[in-house]
Amino acid sequence: MKKAKEMSLLKDLEKVLKTMGKKYPGNFVLGNAKSDGLPVVYCSEGFFEITGFRRSQVIGKRCSCSFLYGALTKEESKQKVEDALIYQQETTVNICLYTKYGNPFWCQVEIIPITNENQEVVLFLVSFYQNMPKDQNIESEITEHDPDILSSPTNESNFQKRKQRGRQVLFNLSKQFKSSRKKMSQLDKLQEAVSGQQTVPEYKVEVQKKGRGIILHYGxxxxxxxxxxxxxxxxxxxxxxxxxxxxxxxxxxxxxxxxxxxxxxxxxxxxxxxxxxxxxxxxxxxxxxxxxxxxxxxxxxxxxxxxxxxxxxxxxxxxxxxxxxxxxxxxxxxxxxxxxxxxxxxxxxxxxxxxxxxxxxxxxxxxxxxxxxxxxxxxxxxxxxxxxxxxxxxxxxxxxxxxxxxxxxxxxxxxxxxxxxxxxxxxxxxxxxxxxxxxxxxxxxxxxxxxxxxxMYALVFGNVTAIVQRAYARRATFHMKTNDLKEFYHTYNIPKPLKHRIQDYFQSMWTMNNGINLNELFYEFPDEMKGEISMHLHKEILSLPLFKCATHGCMKAISLQIRRTFCAPGEYLIHRGDAISYLYFILSGSLEILKDDKVVALLGKGDLFGIDLQFEDPVASSSCSVKSLTYCELQCINLMGFISVLSLYPSVAEKIANAVQQELTFNLKDCEIDLETENNFDNTRPSIIDGDDRNNCNSSAIVPRYLLPGSG
Incomplete structure (x- = not known):
């Protein structure tokens, strides 16, 4: 009975997320219910649209978003939000909040606890619906205070691109549990109609499910x-x-x-x-x-x-x-x-x-x-x-x-x-x-x-020669690597689960690149052609705003320092204490940042993470672990090569380094942040350092500091 109930929760997650997407299109934050202070681990770009706060300024703050409170925010509404978080209850509150620029607006806040497979609440989904008149829009406020944001060619009108990017993590979470929803019984329909409540969704790492009776094609x-x-x-x-x-x-x-x-x-x-x-x-x-x-x-x-x-x-x-x-x-x-x-x-x-x-x-x-x-x-x-x-x-x-x-x-x-x-x-x-x-x-x-x-004579016997001389070479490489893996399994007694993961990764990567070694392929090409090809292969990360000031020659040199990598669900990309040698950009999938086995942040498509550029000491150790939730494809910039390229272009080196600090969604070098205390209700909006004010602050304030488990 309990198992059946768990399956029902999994099946209803997609419906809950779709409902939330219609009511609150991309305006939400996710809070970690397992860490002290209930910090925000993910913030959608739609939240920036209605409040003006960037993601880097919100992550690590308490998920009650009390930094949006002001003089007109009622104590009763504040208490309802806090009670919902303390008692882990689903709650809807109409509350007056303030934008980054001090303008009040009415907002409907809905708090939904998210459970894992053990029915433990691990996340809070806090969604915002702005009840603002049509003639009042945060875009006008942002334009007044920061006109370069909306005029940037990388931004789509009405923040549609930011909304779509902000929903990527929820989309990937819903994909884990997506299944063909069977028809509900009449009793279930009646109960849902009477109660009007949404089932509590679950959150966990995507498990590669093998259906009953499924046969492996390589078995x-x-x-x-x-x-x-x-x-x-x-x-x-x-x-x-x-x-x-x-x-x-x-x-x-x-x-x-x-x-x-x-x-x-x-x-x-x-x-x-x-x-x-x-x-x-x-x-x-x-x-x-x-x-x-x-x-x-x-x-x-x-x-x-x-x-x-x-x-x-x-x-x-x-x-x-x-x-x-x-x-x-x-x-x-x-x-x-x-x-x-x-x-x-x-x-x-x-x-x-x-x-x-x-x-x-x-x-x-x-x-x-x-x-x-x-x-x-x-x-x-x-x-x-x-x-x-x-x-x-x-x-x-x-x-x-x-x-x-x-x-x-x-x-x-x-x-x-x-x-x-x-x-x-x-x-x-x-x-x-x-x-x-x-x-x-x-x-x-x-x-x-x-x-x-x-x-037939020419076709058959000519093909035999051609296969031996050309096509067979690549397949021979695949066969040789497959045999090497088998010998490796046998020699070192690799456990069966790890063996399947290795084989799955190897076959997936071979299918994606067809055994083509780009380094060998590029060897015979001139440097100019290498750069053009590499820019095409890595155009996603090179289109980021941080490379806006780079010259064409600089872009080509940087593109040669980029490579692609692939992660299966549950794989660790970085362990705590590892040297950070790359700057990572997520092309697809979702990852979670862990510290002491607690979720510090969730990253999705379009996020950039790593460390800021330090020309004197380019390599640092990671204070967190990075684990994939779904199949992920990433583009990685080699930090040593990146810095060596920038040293050849001193006119743009400092600009790109500063842009990296601003564009980083998460800094793996330092993820500490001072959290608001649990019962802190301040009637004034607390000050959060903006990118325009960073010149007046020390270097530690340039990149947001994130939650250390146990800090409050």
């Missing part, structure tokens, strides 16, 4: 199954044309069991494909059953379904079908297209590639042999009994088995082997002449076979 069992499917595909590629051309009478009964077994295997394969993981375009292994099914239906389902239609059951029940069913079964050859697609998976094995290509050459000869026999048989049926020109007549004379009444042909295997001999000699050479074309239809077919042979 040992799946690999064996794929080989079985390959053998079955070759079986139908051989038998379907052979049956259509040669099999008549009762002979089909001897292969009926094998044919039905293949149809059953293809049917089972369709079911398994609905439950087999795959790697998305972003390099993420997809475990969700719904996404797997949709992906399979879009790609291979129809083709597999055509190959699995049980035509042979008609033969099993001795239903007379004539030549129609054998012709319909030719559609099963479409499954070879999927086999070609899977051949790339086995291209790391040179011997397998050669065997597959030779098999395709042999299949072509087999198909042409079936067509060659059908042409000879058609010529016999078309002409009178006195006609003795076709290749089947010559074969009958050679074997001394004259054809009687157009029905007593040479035995089937003699006909097939002779036809196969002719097609193979035509495909590989120009024929020896002992089996030759006599009729017009046979001559036309022979010409086509020779042309196909020339193309």
């Amino acid at each position: 040992f069992v799946k690999v064996l199954w794929d080989w079985l499917i390959m053998l079955c595909t070759f079986y139908i590629a051989i038998m379907v044309p052979f049956n259509a051309a040669f099999i008549v009478g009762e002979f089909v009964r001897t292969t009926i069991y094998a044919d039905v077994a293949v149809e059953i295997i293809f049917g089972i394969d369709i079911i398994l494909n609905f439950r087999t993981t795959y790697v998305s375009n972003t390099g993420q292994v997809i475990y969700d059953g719904k996404l797997i099914a949709l992906n399979y239906i879009k790609q291979w389902f129809l083709m597999d379904l055509l190959a699995a239609i049980p035509f042979d059951l008609l033969y099993a029940f001795q239903v007379e079908t004539g030549t129609l069913i054998p012709l319909l079964k030719v559609a099963r050859l479409l499954r070879l297209i999927r086999l070609f697609q899977k051949m790339d998976r086995y291209s790391q094995y040179g011997s397998v590639v050669i065997i597959l290509l030779l098999s395709m050459f042999t299949l072509t000869a087999h198909w042409l042999a079936c067509v060659w026999y059908s042409i000879g048989k058609f010529e016999l049926q078309k002409h009178p009994t006195s006609w003795r020109i076709g290749w089947l007549n010559e074969l009958a004379d050679t074997l001394n088995r004259p054809i009687m009444n157009r029905t007593h042909l040479p035995d089937m295997w003699s006909c097939y082997l002779t036809a196969l001999y002719f097609t193979c000699s035509s495909l590989t050479t120009v024929g020896f002449g002992n089996v030759s074309a006599n009729t017009n239809a046979e001559k036309i077919f022979s010409v086509c076979a020779m042309l196909i042979g020339a193309m």
Whole structure:
């Protein structure tokens, strides 16, 4: 019962967040319920729109946001907010708050406690709905006090870009628990309608959920199954044309069991494909059953379904079908297209590639042999009994088995082997002449076979050489690294959970970059071209306002110091005490900043974190740990290289260094901050240092200081 309730809470989180998004579009803060002082660990950019306070000025303050209180703020409203935080209750309060510039506005504040999987409150979601007349807008106040903010080309009108960026963390939190919501029972609907309360959401690190019955696409069992499917595909590629051309009478009964077994295997394969993981375009292994099914239906389902239609059951029940069913079964050859697609998976094995290509050459000869026999048989049926020109007549004379009444042909295997001999000699050479074309239809077919042979000869054997010389090199690297990982697991007894994480990361990264080593690729390019390519690859971080004053040459030099990295859910990017060698910019996903196992801040798409630039001592140790909540992609600037580049451009070095201090969402070097006491109700707005006032303050005030657990 308790487990069912927990699942209900998880499913309702998305609904709560959507409701909050409609009522309070991006105007919220998240407070850490586990730390003393209930500090703000995340602040949306929408909050800046209505209050004028930047994120760096808010993080670390008490989540009651008492710094917004003023002379008109009622004590009763203050007490309601504090009671909601102390007793961890969901509360809505209408309160008068003040902007950064001292102007009052009425606001509806809603406080929602967020629980984890153990039903412990770990966060407070404090959302703000501004009840301000339309003619009063904070944009006019910001323009008056800081006109460069709204005029900056990096800002969209009405702060839409800031709103979207501010909702990124909540979006990623909701994705962890997003699932197909089943229909609620009538009792649940009635209870929700009567109570009108939202279910308390949960907060935890994203867990890679493997649904029941999900099969890993790289698992040992799946690999064996794929080989079985390959053998079955070759079986139908051989038998379907052979049956259509040669099999008549009762002979089909001897292969009926094998044919039905293949149809059953293809049917089972369709079911398994609905439950087999795959790697998305972003390099993420997809475990969700719904996404797997949709992906399979879009790609291979129809083709597999055509190959699995049980035509042979008609033969099993001795239903007379004539030549129609054998012709319909030719559609099963479409499954070879999927086999070609899977051949790339086995291209790391040179011997397998050669065997597959030779098999395709042999299949072509087999198909042409079936067509060659059908042409000879058609010529016999078309002409009178006195006609003795076709290749089947010559074969009958050679074997001394004259054809009687157009029905007593040479035995089937003699006909097939002779036809196969002719097609193979035509495909590989120009024929020896002992089996030759006599009729017009046979001559036309022979010409086509020779042309196909020339193309197949060049295609197959040329590809073997090309694969060995070019394409096989990259796959060989993948195979070598895979073997190295296996040897590493075995030699050092790597535990199974860690082994799966390593393999998941390796395959995801290989899928994203296809094994391309940018350093080796850039080696032969001139420096000018290297810079242009690197600027294109890292255009996201280079578009930040802190690089606005940099020249084109400076930007190219900085871009060469940037690299991309990838984190899976639950991975630590930085541990406390580690040397900070990079400046990080989040392209996608969410991370949390931890200190003494307590959440200090949450970072999402578009956030910049690391340390400020110190030219004399560029490397410092981190006072916090950084852990990924979801799959994250980041761009990292090497600090030593960054500083060395700026030393070559002294005219912009100081400006960029100051801009880094202002743009940092979180400074990992120093995350202490003096929190307001729990019961501090000041009727005046406390002063928070703004970027314009930093010149009058010491250097420690330039970057906001964050919460130290245990400080109040």
